[in-house]
Structures are given as structure tokens and as C-alpha cells.
Amino acid sequence: MKNNVKEVRKTKKVTQVDLAEYLSVSRQTIISIESGRYVPSTVLSLKIAKCFETTVESLFVLEASDF
Amino acid sequence: MFKLLSHRYKKIGLKVAPIGLCLWVFMQLGFVSKLSQLLGITDATILNMSVAILGFFTFLFGTYALAFSKEKVEDEMIKNVRLESFQFAALLQMIALVLGIMVIGFMNNPPKDAGVMLFLSIAILFFWITYILRFNYIIHFRIFRYEK
Numbered sequence: 001m002k003n004n005v006k007e008v009r010k011t012k013k014v015t016q017v018d019l020a021e022y023l024s025v026s027r028q029t030i031i032s033i034e035s036g037r038y039v040p041s042t043v044l045s046l047k048i049a050k051c052f053e054t055t056v057e058s059l060f061v062l063e064a065s066d067f
Numbered sequence: 068m069f070k071l072l073s074h075r076y077k078k079i080g081l082k083v084a085p086i087g088l089c090l091w092v093f094m095q096l097g098f099v100s101k102l103s104q105l106l107g108i109t110d111a112t113i114l115n116m117s118v119a120i121l122g123f124f125t126f127l128f129g130t131y132a133l134a135f136s137k138e139k140v141e142d143e144m145i146k147n148v149r150l151e152s153f154q155f156a157a158l159l160q161m162i163a164l165v166l167g168i169m170v171i172g173f174m175n176n177p178p179k180d181a182g183v184m185l186f187l188s189i190a191i192l193f194f195w196i197t198y199i200l201r202f203n204y205i206i207h208f209r210i211f212r213y214e215k
Contacts, residue, residue: 026140028210035213038144 003060006034008052023047076136084129090122130195138206148205156198164190 009019016030023030023044032038033048040048049056093099099118103111138145167186171177178186 020140024140025142026138026145028206029140029142029144031210031213032144037210037213038147041143044143 001039001060001062001066002036003033005030005048005059008054008059009034012052014051019048019051022051071141072132072136074137074139076132077138080129080132080134080136082129084126084133087122087124087126087129090118091126092122094118094122130192130199133199134195145206149202152198152202152205155201156194159197160190160194163193 016027020027020030033040045056045060049059094115099115100111103114108114167190
């Protein structure tokens with residue numbers, strides 16, 4: 001699964017620390033999500049989408065290898 | 068879910084575990100016997116035993132505090148890394164146990180009683196130390212490398 005969290009975050013001019021505070025997670029979690037090393041839970045994905053006022057589908061995209 | 072200790076115990080564990088290990092190593096190297104000679108104590112057995120027990124249990128408590136204390140922010144990813152580290156440590160411990168038993172099996176004079184107890188104690192501690200090292204390495208070093 002690939003994601004556009006980093007790109008969207010930069011567009012919205014939100015720092016990793018601010019995003020982590022808003023989501024009540026650690027900065028390490030944000031780094032892991034942005035690098036694609038960690039796939040967040042449904043709840044966290046929805047929270048990220050809400051923070052950026054967008055949809056989960058626009059942030060997270062399934063790849064052929066996910067099937 | 069299993070309750071973890073608060074984050075401050077991690078700092079306590081970081082201070083207590085090395086102190087316990089140093090005490091135990093000093094006793095093994097004979098520093099306690101030398102100290103007792105300097106103090107004029109003829110029979111150092113009780114002092115040696117006391118330092119060994121104190122050192123071992125201090126180290127054990129420190130290891131426990133390090134392994135079972137929360138991170139500053141205990142979120143879902145941290146829990147995931149914690150679980151992965153447990154699995155990693157369990158696998159390594161199993162390999163170490165098998166190798167250790169094989170080595171003991173090929174020994175001409177295999178260890179008895181105290182030797183076996185020491186081997187089993189090391190096997191248990193090996194699990195905890197591997198877990199602590201792997202967990203903290205990922206959380207505090209490897210994740211920040213993803214950024215670069």
C-alpha cells in the first residue's frame with residue numbers, strides 16, 4: 001500500500017510534530033506511516049483523513065501486491 | 068490488555084539495571100573479596116553472597132522496569148513494535164537454547180546443578196535483553212533513519 005500522507009501534510013503546511021499531537025500518537029508513528037513501513041489502523045487512517053479534510057481513499061492507495 | 072508501568076519506570080530501569088550488573092560483575096571479578104580484605108573482614112563469603120544477590124535482583128528489577136514500562140506516547144505502532152520484538156526475542160532465545168543444549172551435550176564434563184541454573188538464568192535474561200535492545204533500537208534509532 002502506498003500513501004500520500006507526506007505530500008498532503010506538506011501541502012497543508014503541517015509539521016510531523018503537530019500532526020502527531022493532533023492524532024495523539026508519537027512522531028515515530030508519523031515517520032513510519034509516511035515512509036510506508038507501517039500501515040495505520042482504520043481509526044487512525046480516518047483521523048488522518050479528518051485532519052487533512054480529505055478522504056481515506058485519497059491518502060491511501062492499494063497496490064497490485066496487496067491483493 | 069496487560070497493564071504496563073508508567074514511563075518514569077523506564078528512566079529508573081535505565082539507572083538501576085547497569086548498577087545491578089556492575090555489582091554482580093564486581094563480585095565475580097573478586098573486587099568484593101579484595102574490599103573485604105581491606106576492611107579487615109576475614110570471611111568474605113557472606114559479603115560476596117549479599118553483593119551477588121543484591122546485584123542480581125537489582126539487575127532483574129531494572130530489566131523488568133525497562134521491558135514493562137510505557138513509552139512517552141504509547142500508541143498502536145509502538146504496541147506493534149513491542150509485539151514484533153517479543154516474537155524476535157522468543158525466536159532468538161529458542162535458537163540460543165538449542166545451540167546451548169547441543170554444546171552442553173558435546174561437553175566432556177557437562178555442568179551440573181549451579182552450572183545448569185546459570186545456563187537457564189542466562190537463557191531467560193537473554194530473552195529480556197534481546198527484547199529491550201530490539202524494541203529500543205527500532206523506536207529510537209531505526210525509525211528516524213527512514214526519514215533520511
